[in-house]
Amino acid sequence: MTDPESLPDYRPDPAILPLADWLADPVSPADFPETILRFRNDRAARTVGLVGLDDGQWVAHFGRFDPLPENLPRPLALRYHGHQFRVYNHELGDGRGFLHAQLRDDRQRLLDLGTKGSGQTPWSRQGDGRLTLKGAVREVLATEMLEALGVYTSRTFSIVETGEELWRGDEPSPTRSAVLTRLSHGHIRIGTFQRLALLEERAAMEQLVEYCLARFPGPENAFDGPGADHPAAILMNQVVERLADLAASYMVAGFVHGVLNTDNMNVTGESFDYGPWRFLPRWDASFTAAYFDHSGLYAFGRQPEALHWNCAQLAIALRTLCPSEPLVAALERFGPLYERFLAKRWCWRLGVEPRGDDRDTRLVATCERVLQESGVAPDRFFHTHRGGRNASGELAEALRPYTVTEDDHPYWREAEPQSMLIDEVEAIWTPIAEDDDWTPLWSKIERLRRVGEAHGTPPTPAGH
Incomplete structure (x- = not known):
């Protein structure tokens, strides 16, 4: 077990325990044949005091799910219902995941470490409780891109390959398996x-x-x-x-x-x-x-x-x-x-200061018309017109009252914007599947984080 004294910035806070009797079921993680570390999010780990874990400790906590110090003694599979495509389902709950730990970040916010693909629970129904490695790779790509674009998203904290072969109807099988850990601001749905x-x-x-x-x-x-x-x-x-x-x-x-x-x-x-x-x-x-x-x-x-x-x-x-x-x-x-x-975030991505009045709404409407009529991809549109540059016609007129956000990041001088269309997702997955080559994934994550740096601090999520 990790020595808590070796993690001076780690702040455990299993606040959910008083609710656990009616909110969750204690469960055990799957006993995976292998635990191969494929991704650790040190940027996120730094905010919650876990960056000091060595790879062996990391796998122990996020591959075998040994309890973190002074945290939840056992994982908790949460209970919930839900409308799925507007049909009510009362047989839901954490069927292939659980709450592993709760802790405070460097802003004193309570965060959860939850899993996906960690094994069966009482809520698995007919599922195997597993996650494909491709699904884990897709999730890290989604979260990194969304975070770069200012979306308030969970962060992919860890991916550990687990050595099992999975059969799925929506991708070539057998396929490799993984367990993913996400860092989230709660899991109450x-x-x-x-x-x-x-x-x-x-x-x-x-x-x-x-x-x-x-x-x-x-x-x-x-x-x-x-x-x-x-x-x-x-x-x-x-x-x-x-x-x-x-x-x-x-x-x-x-x-x-x-x-x-x-x-x-x-x-x-x-x-x-x-x-x-x-x-x-x-x-x-x-x-x-x-x-x-x-x-x-x-x-x-x-x-x-x-x-x-x-x-x-x-x-x-x-x-x-x-x-x-x-x-x-x-x-x-x-x-x-x-x-x-919408207006506030649109102006942020476009690199102009919002006016706070009807002109913002008109700017969004004008941009949408340009997007629809030109057929250009949104990523390219925002990159091309960052700070109001290269605008003409009605777009230039709509941008006239706006002050440009100061931004000299070199990303805006690159010829091509970063994007995350399905073809690129497949292009990143193929070398992993065929040659166990993770270089394209690491490279993409690095480039996406530059996108976030270029955009700067996003608008504060509402209610936070």
Whole structure:
């Protein structure tokens, strides 16, 4: 076991333990035949005091899942329900993952270390509880790209290859396996509240609301009115604000999550759990990521609608504790908040200072028209017109009132922007699959982190 004295900046805080009896099930990790370290996110590890682990200790904690010092004694598979493509499912829960540890970061925020592919749990149903190595590689690429583009996302903390052969219907099999650890600002889902509401567990619901307000603090006086000071209404306002911002960040990034079910909605507003994701090759509201999304429910342009609908499901669940009026009032804030956050984030990516008025909305509309008419990829559009450069016609006119953000990063002088289209994902995976060559992946991660440096500090996520 790791000596806590060897990790002076490590701050364990297993705050979820008082809720564990009704929120989770203690489980054991799978006993993998191999544990080969493939990726460790030292940048993220530095923020939570774990960068001092050597590779052997890292694999012990994130491949075999030995407990971290003074942390959760056993992993916890969380219980929740959820709407999956708007069909309610009460048989959900952590089926191939668990909560491994909780700890404070260098800003004193409570963070979770959760897993994907760590073995079967009581909620696995017919699944094997495993993750393909390709799925893990895709997740690190998604999180690194999203973080670079200012999206409030979980971070891929670790990938350990596990030596098993997996059979999957949607990729060539047998295929290699892995266990992934993510660093997230909590794992409480809208579906967690839905489960408690269905089971009529009012006391647990009150405890969970209190936990979220204490552990994920945010603005408390979002609106005035009857019931506005009720804890459930305060939480509802926070979640609406956060998810409106998340929807805006997806659109500005040109990102399609693919599976925006209520069990994939973190009440912190943090994006996580990346399966069939895609980035846009061109600006297309109907573009879908999941081959099984036959109706286009979670198409690119419908993502704000999807997150608003999910907020409504939280409001329905919180009716267990709170009158409807303040919950509905909170829900009605979603649209205006989304428009405001969209404009703010759009200006940030474009490299201009937002004006804070209708001109921002008109700028976004003009850019969208240019994107649609030109067919240019969003990444290229923002790179070409960073700081208002190379603009002509109506775009130049829309940009005229704006002050350019100071930015002389060499990335903006490169001929080609970084992107993460599906062809490049496959090109990065192929040398891993065929020759165990990880160089293209490491190189891409390095380039994506330069993208983040070039953009600078993103707008603060709403409610944080």
